[in-house]
Amino acid sequence: xxxxxxxxxxxxxxxxxxxxxxxxxxxxxxxxxxxxxxxxxxxxxxxxxxxxxxxxxxxxxxxxxxxxxxxxxxxxxxxxxxxxxxxxxxxxxxxxxxxxxxxxxxxxxxxxxxxxxxxxxxxxxxxxxxxxxxxxxxxxxxxxxxxxxxxxxxxxxxxxxxxxxxxxxxxxxxxxxxxxxxxxxxxxxxxxxxxxxxxxxxxxxxxxxxxxxxxxxxxxxxxxxxxxxxxxxxxxxxxxxxxxxxxxxxxxxxxxxxxxxxxxxxxxxxxxxxxxxxxxxxxxxxxxxxxxxxxxxxxxxxxxxxxxxxxxxxxxxxxxxxxxxxxxx
Amino acid sequence: xxxxxxxxxxxxxxxxxxxxxxxxxxxxxxxxxxxxxxxxxxxxxxxxxxxxxxxxxxxxxxxxxxxxxxxxxxxxxxxxxxxxxxxxxxxxxxxxxxxxxxxxxxxxxxxxxxxxxxxxxxxxxxxxxxxxxxxxxxxxxxxxxxxxxxxxxxxxxxxxxxxxxxxxxxxxxxxxxxxxxxxxxxxxxxxxxxxxxxxxxxxxxxxxxxxxxxxxxxxxxxxxxxxxxxxxxxxxxxxxxxxxxxxxxxxxxxxxxxxxxxxxxxxxxxxxxx
Numbered sequence: 001x002x003x004x005x006x007x008x009x010x011x012x013x014x015x016x017x018x019x020x021x022x023x024x025x026x027x028x029x030x031x032x033x034x035x036x037x038x039x040x041x042x043x044x045x046x047x048x049x050x051x052x053x054x055x056x057x058x059x060x061x062x063x064x065x066x067x068x069x070x071x072x073x074x075x076x077x078x079x080x081x082x083x084x085x086x087x088x089x090x091x092x093x094x095x096x097x098x099x100x101x102x103x104x105x106x107x108x109x110x111x112x113x114x115x116x117x118x119x120x121x122x123x124x125x126x127x128x129x130x131x132x133x134x135x136x137x138x139x140x141x142x143x144x145x146x147x148x149x150x151x152x153x154x155x156x157x158x159x160x161x162x163x164x165x166x167x168x169x170x171x172x173x174x175x176x177x178x179x180x181x182x183x184x185x186x187x188x189x190x191x192x193x194x195x196x197x198x199x200x201x202x203x204x205x206x207x208x209x210x211x212x213x214x215x216x217x218x219x220x221x222x223x224x225x226x227x228x229x230x231x232x233x234x235x236x237x238x239x240x241x242x243x244x245x246x247x248x249x250x251x252x253x254x255x256x257x258x259x260x261x262x263x264x265x266x267x268x269x270x271x272x273x274x275x276x277x278x279x280x281x282x283x284x285x286x287x288x289x290x291x292x293x294x295x296x297x298x299x300x301x302x303x304x305x306x307x308x309x310x311x312x313x314x315x316x317x318x319x320x321x322x323x324x325x326x327x328x329x
Numbered sequence: 330x331x332x333x334x335x336x337x338x339x340x341x342x343x344x345x346x347x348x349x350x351x352x353x354x355x356x357x358x359x360x361x362x363x364x365x366x367x368x369x370x371x372x373x374x375x376x377x378x379x380x381x382x383x384x385x386x387x388x389x390x391x392x393x394x395x396x397x398x399x400x401x402x403x404x405x406x407x408x409x410x411x412x413x414x415x416x417x418x419x420x421x422x423x424x425x426x427x428x429x430x431x432x433x434x435x436x437x438x439x440x441x442x443x444x445x446x447x448x449x450x451x452x453x454x455x456x457x458x459x460x461x462x463x464x465x466x467x468x469x470x471x472x473x474x475x476x477x478x479x480x481x482x483x484x485x486x487x488x489x490x491x492x493x494x495x496x497x498x499x500x501x502x503x504x505x506x507x508x509x510x511x512x513x514x515x516x517x518x519x520x521x522x523x524x525x526x527x528x529x530x531x532x533x534x535x536x537x538x539x540x541x542x543x544x545x546x547x548x549x550x551x552x553x554x555x556x557x558x559x560x561x562x563x564x565x566x567x568x569x570x571x572x573x574x575x576x577x578x579x580x581x582x583x584x585x586x587x588x589x590x591x592x593x594x595x596x597x598x599x600x601x602x603x
């Protein structure tokens with residue numbers, strides 16, 4: 001509830017801020033639009049932004065309620081860099097934006113109530129709840145069902161991982177799919193009551209940075225710094241997940257969450273790093289291929305994934321420069 | 330419009346008899362309405378062609394998308410599911426609202442106990458606490474009906490309450506002087522005299538109910554219209570998204586016009602004019 005409420009309040013406040021921000025950015029200025037309220041999963045990005053600031057990029061953070069709005073703000077010139085994975089928009093609407101680095105890959109956890117189901121086979125013909133029609137969560141469930149040779153029954157749509165978590169706890173839902181934070185909350189609040197079903201590596205982008213081609217070409221120096229710092233923080237946290245907490249304390253990130261979030265952040269990044277979900281090399285063509293496959297399956301991209309061209313969605317110059325400087329991992 | 334002028338003319342002692350004969354184009358309401366709709370569509374088309382935003386389709390694209398949605402059955406089936414919580418919520422709100430409003434209007438205790446609750450509800454930013462409903466009532470039909478009622482009930486209750494409270498005093502005195510019982514004064518004087526404002530409240534309640542059901546379908550679980558809107562938005566099919574939004578606005582408007590027509594035809598013959 002607090003989350004939803006906060007979002008609503010923030011969205012209102014941000015609408016006011018965005019409206020008042022002038023459309024013209026000066027050199028060295030970078031307005032970054034988050035498509036979602038930053039949570040513990042954003043520590044890496046936020047730290048990279050702080051480091052880019054230290055190197056002289058004047059970053060202004062804008063938090064929006066929805067990824068679409070971030071893309072809209074970029075196209076409208078009210079923000080320079082967006083965070084999300086706007087493949088659909090690029091393909092369907094042909095907006096002049098390109099992804100220039102991947103931050104992290106998707107991680108979802110199908111969770112079932114252990115009283116009713118034990119593994120994938122038990123879900124044959126059963127009702128499951130996912131985020132929304134045509135969402136990544138639905139694609140994961142359908143993909144896994146196919147892999148295990150079962151057919152899911154009715155798929156219902158319940159937006160918000162935290163809403164599905166509560167419904168699972170209340171018993172309204174028996175099988176659903178949640179994100180990492182809510183999976184851990186489920187395990188903490190009702191130990192042993194739920195079983196997390198195995199999912200193979202998805203590899204698709206969860207968060208990536210994107211901007212207009214024009215901005216990327218005219219502000220290469222700023223963009224390079226951001227990409228380099230994103231790669232560095234990703235690598236640092238993957239090597240030593242405790243670094244996430246250090247970064248948080250150093251840059252005083254997410255102060256609202258208080259000191260008690262440190263433990264959660266450490267656990268989150270330990271798990272994420274083990275799963276290899278933080279992009280060490282910024283994605284690039286490889287990530288694009290994975291994304292094409294996944295988003296085609298989920299219906300967000302149209303056409304044969306093999307026929308989609310990387311350069312229609314990605315702008316690789318900044319990433320190539322950063323990798324040349326930092327080396328590939 | 331023409332009927333209104335006639336009415337006022339008669340009430341004012343036939344002061345405007347000439348107007349009746351002057352039937353120019355500006356006296357044809359249907360023509361005027363069609364022109365205004367065409368103008369709106371033209372402005373929309375131009376705005377879509379500029380375009381004001383990459384996410385803003387033209388009117389013609391939207392119209393095509395609308396018929397596409399009708400043809401593939403997604404819009405009819407969406408309405409079928411949206412109308413359930415809407416109708417249940419609005420009907421419950423109408424009966425409950427008029428009942429509660431009448432009680433509040435008739436009794437001081439009721440007024441002090443109940444009216445503040447509805448004043449708070451009416452002025453509260455309801456969208457912010459619709460998600461709360463899910464925490465108590467889950468994600469099913471109950472939550473959606475409740476969302477409709479949260480929006481529809483206050484306006485119906487408050488309108489009824491004000492109408493009942495402000496009934497013409499001399500009519501009540503008349504009823505008393507004819508030795509009317511309490512029940513007779515309610516059924517023969519108070520409710521008929523309050524009915525115009527009660528009906529206005531019901532119309533506003535229905536409009537609020539539409540807001541409630543769409544909010545519920547966007548914020549609680551995407552079913553029906555809410556699902557069609559979110560789905561096409563996630564797929565960047567903006568023409569379909571706007572077509573759906575426009576269709577619910579149109580449906581809401583038509584419903585209100587229809588209710589007004591029913592009100593005048595069936596319940597208030599004195600307003601018919603002929």
